[in-house]
């Protein structure tokens with residue numbers, strides 16, 4: 077192992093990192109280029125990454141066996157990789173330290189590298205461009221093999237869960253329509269918190285960092301068309317401890333967290349909660365406040381790279397007798413689920429509505445309500461090419 081060339085070490089490290097997470101990536105110039113920017117030729121770090129090849133999460137004892145390194149060396153290297161956004165190192169609920177190698181994205185290196193305060197240096201720019209190249213390559217692959225990808229994409233679990241806005245711009249409660257569906261509702265859906273207040277209330281450790289999507293796009297030279305604030309990317313519990321320890325976020329009180337959430341709602345952002353392994357019966361690990369313009373999951377879908385896969389408990393209902401056809405909801409809907417019909421009335425596509433409540437919040441006529449009921453939203457990416 078010691079005699080392996082640097083290129084080989086990068087290739088091996090990339091082979092480990094590229095197979096983590098929900099999106100497997102090929103080992104190629106782009107993925108190796110990303111790892112080169114981050115690891116900066118530290119051969120020991122590359123060897124430690126290779127030690128995760130058979131098991132992505134390991135205890136210290138397991139890592140000593142798989143790497144052949146001493147405890148001190150492992151602690152030094154894991155601390156460094158965690159700071160670089162490539163490793164998660166927090167104790168389990170049983171108090172045992174667990175080291176987990178992270179994927180390139182969703183959720184991993186890309187998110188952590190761009191959720192801290194931007195440095196404005198050349199490395200940051202190169203990384204932003206490399207991730208953009210990776211996304212473009214992913215889109216091209218999906219488009220080239222669209223029919224073959226469809227069955228695989230359809231098996232995907234929801235990546236995130238929408239937590240709806242609850243108030244109109246005037247501060248009035250958005251009307252909620254309860255539905256007795258007479259069907260068995262999965263337990264996991266019943267347990268998921270349906271309001272921001274409820275989620276904030278259940279965590280003692282809450283950290284806020286910057287939106288990695290808006291920040292990465294700003295490094296690429298795009299400014300958010302909503303002019304949305306960036307410091308509203310939340311992590312909770314163990315994830316909060318991790319992001320703060322690595323300098324990606326700062327701890328906030330419940331009061332400050334609620335104030336930031338309120339500002340996000342005023343800016344027209346969507347609350348999206350993330351759960352471990354997409355299991356929404358488990359406590360939230362993080363909440364993004366997403367804008368229609370920059371959010372990676374929305375862009376990946378709109379640009380043909382990835383499906384829209386989301387869990388929600390709400391569906392917007394438009395009262396066309398009240399609608400005056402102003403088009404506000406059409407412009408604001410993050411999933412383009414609303415159009416004005418031939419009569420100039422707003423019409424919503426149920427498949428694409430993930431129940432965020434943005435339309436209801438900003439409708440000047442209060443013509444929109446939210447109907448309760450658990451749903452998985454799945455919309456294939458648009459087909460852009462035929463070959």
Ligand code: SF4
Pocket residue numbers: 394398399400401402403404405406421422438439440441442443444
């Ligand atoms: S915002 Fe309200 S009034 Fe305007 S088009 Fe949408 S539903 Fe109709």
Ligand code: SF4
Pocket residue numbers: 391392408409410411412413414424428429430431432433434435436
């Ligand atoms: S129609 Fe659009 S804005 Fe309204 S709740 Fe559904 S996804 Fe959100």
